[in-house]
Amino acid sequence: MINDFIHPAVFYLLGGLLIPLLRGKVKQGYMLLLVVAAFLAVVIMPQGTYGVYEFLNWKLTFGNVDKLSKVFAYIFTIMGVIGVIYSLHVQNDGEHLAAFYYVGGSLGVTFAGDFLTLFLFWEIMAFSSVFLVWYRKIPASVASGFRYLLWHVAGGLILLAGIILYYSVSGDLTIRHLPFHGWWPGDIEGMALFLILLGFIFNAGVPPFGAWLPDAYPAATVTGAVFMSAYTTKTAVYALIRVCAGSEILIILGVVMAIYGVVYAVLENDARRLLAYHIISQVGYMVAGVGLGTQMAINGVTAHAFCHILYKSLLFMGISSVLYVTGTAKLTELGGLYKTMPRTMIYTIIGGLSISAFPLFSGFVSKSMTVTAFGEEHLMWAFIALMLASAGTFLHTGLKVPYFIWFGKDRGIKAQEPPRNMEIAMIIGSIFCIGLGIFYQPLYALLPYPVHFAPYTAYHTWETLQILLFTQLGFFLLLKKLWCENTISLDTDWFPRKGAKGLMWFSNKPLANTETNFIGEVYEFIIQKPIMKVAQLMQTIDTVIVDGTVHNLGRFTIAWSRMILLFQSGQIHHYAMFMTAGVVALIVMIVRLF
Numbered sequence: 001m002i003n004d005f006i007h008p009a010v011f012y013l014l015g016g017l018l019i020p021l022l023r024g025k026v027k028q029g030y031m032l033l034l035v036v037a038a039f040l041a042v043v044i045m046p047q048g049t050y051g052v053y054e055f056l057n058w059k060l061t062f063g064n065v066d067k068l069s070k071v072f073a074y075i076f077t078i079m080g081v082i083g084v085i086y087s088l089h090v091q092n093d094g095e096h097l098a099a100f101y102y103v104g105g106s107l108g109v110t111f112a113g114d115f116l117t118l119f120l121f122w123e124i125m126a127f128s129s130v131f132l133v134w135y136r137k138i139p140a141s142v143a144s145g146f147r148y149l150l151w152h153v154a155g156g157l158i159l160l161a162g163i164i165l166y167y168s169v170s171g172d173l174t175i176r177h178l179p180f181h182g183w184w185p186g187d188i189e190g191m192a193l194f195l196i197l198l199g200f201i202f203n204a205g206v207p208p209f210g211a212w213l214p215d216a217y218p219a220a221t222v223t224g225a226v227f228m229s230a231y232t233t234k235t236a237v238y239a240l241i242r243v244c245a246g247s248e249i250l251i252i253l254g255v256v257m258a259i260y261g262v263v264y265a266v267l268e269n270d271a272r273r274l275l276a277y278h279i280i281s282q283v284g285y286m287v288a289g290v291g292l293g294t295q296m297a298i299n300g301v302t303a304h305a306f307c308h309i310l311y312k313s314l315l316f317m318g319i320s321s322v323l324y325v326t327g328t329a330k331l332t333e334l335g336g337l338y339k340t341m342p343r344t345m346i347y348t349i350i351g352g353l354s355i356s357a358f359p360l361f362s363g364f365v366s367k368s369m370t371v372t373a374f375g376e377e378h379l380m381w382a383f384i385a386l387m388l389a390s391a392g393t394f395l396h397t398g399l400k401v402p403y404f405i406w407f408g409k410d411r412g413i414k415a416q417e418p419p420r421n422m423e424i425a426m427i428i429g430s431i432f433c434i435g436l437g438i439f440y441q442p443l444y445a446l447l448p449y450p451v452h453f454a455p456y457t458a459y460h461t462w463e464t465l466q467i468l469l470f471t472q473l474g475f476f477l478l479l480k481k482l483w484c485e486n487t488i489s490l491d492t493d494w495f496p497r498k499g500a501k502g503l504m505w506f507s508n509k510p511l512a513n514t515e516t517n518f519i520g521e522v523y524e525f526i527i528q529k530p531i532m533k534v535a536q537l538m539q540t541i542d543t544v545i546v547d548g549t550v551h552n553l554g555r556f557t558i559a560w561s562r563m564i565l566l567f568q569s570g571q572i573h574h575y576a577m578f579m580t581a582g583v584v585a586l587i588v589m590i591v592r593l594f
Helices: 009-013 015-021 024-043 067-086 093-111 115-134 139-170 188-204 212-219 224-244 249-267 271-292 295-326 342-355 362-376 380-407 420-438 441-446 458-477 494-508 510-566 572-593
Strands: 048-055 058-065
Touching: 009 015, 009 024, 009 093, 015 024, 015 093, 024 067, 024 093, 058 067, 058 093, 058 115, 067 093, 067 224, 067 295, 067 420, 067 441, 093 115, 093 224, 115 139, 115 224, 139 188, 139 212, 188 224, 188 249, 188 271, 212 224, 212 271, 224 271, 224 295, 249 271, 249 380, 271 295, 271 362, 271 380, 295 342, 295 362, 295 380, 295 420, 295 441, 342 362, 342 380, 342 420, 362 380, 362 420, 362 458, 380 458
Parallel strands: none
Antiparallel strands: 048 058
């Protein structure tokens, strides 16, 4: 690259290749060096267009740097540092390499200036992150990984179809603002924009295309789930802001998404699955804000994505630490851990207060901006629905998770604090969650548009506290109704799972029988038997005609050779006589002719 631009993905995609060659402290120091260097590359990065290359008839742009791409690059590289610190104790080099390529893919999408480059890194993210599920090496994670990959391959193909259609219409692959208006495409260009939007919302986890998220994240490795909570959905949010801001359909999808995630989170028993559903809920705020598309809404979505990565990863780090120490993340099997894991409890509560938008924590200064944007546009139905979803967030993540893990019935589990590197990562995440809640001005300065929003007004602060305190009162009054049960909640993945079973049954029985009894006979009569007859005819021609001709010619040649051999006496005067007779015969023939 030129000037001061160094693509931060280089440190992950190329630098990560040396990880399997190193050992011990050297490997740990090398990984930390790479992720810190990637963050510094973002810090010194000037705005502009860099890394433009000609490929066939297309112009590929790897470095499109503006305020929007840079703020997402900041949080992606910050999370890269935190995630690597949290996973330093992991001995599996493949897991480290998968995480590095996953982060590098997200950074590639962030700075892509054309759709072809975006799609390339989009697929790198999908095919690297699935190994963070598979490396847990249990049957459930293997199956979940395959389902995760199938969802993302389907979404990627839909995105690619939209890109191809758009290129066929415009002849240009440059990424630009292309909102989709209405509910259904009316022409080829509309279909292209619709497919691009659909490809993005697959990765954003929008129902009914988000069942992969609560299926795969709880099945991932202890450290893999931390990385996965930060990148896939937020990279999709970035792409939606960049391309689809102002697409009205996203408002309804986002509001439904926010409520949907909260309802399923309240019902969930597995803590990591609960947090996965809450990712759906929180991303719903962002998707709705992208659909609104005003400057305040886009600022709110960007700030919320920034803060969400930090507090959601902190929550996943806390719960994954519990899983690492105890071997389970089910609320019905945990309780009383405040005695043995008090520091992890504090970090997790900080994450819960942040995600609940409690004053003085990061979620308060980001989520409220998005919700206020709907109030300013007088979309009161969306404003009220998002406020209700916020109460549900505090109910299950701020109250239910801490109660059942830390303060519930003591199960007698022998636990201890996690390894030091895991705790250091949680300390860094906690500092960010509190620091951004108090000193939010630096974050606001990074946002794409000028910020005209003050989070700590008396009205807004008191309004938020009332909602949270009444939610807390309701939690303790209805605690027995909210008691966890070790059950499975049916989600929209029921349809593809049952559909897959039906397809397998149809393939193994009716379709197989049809193929054997009907198609096989038709194939034998129409294709196989004629081909065999022709083959037999060609064999006859080859053996009788071709081989016979060649053999007879050989016999004739051998016979003539033997006759000629009789004239070879070995006497030179005999050969001279033959030559003389030949010359005389030639002269006679010439005289006769002329």
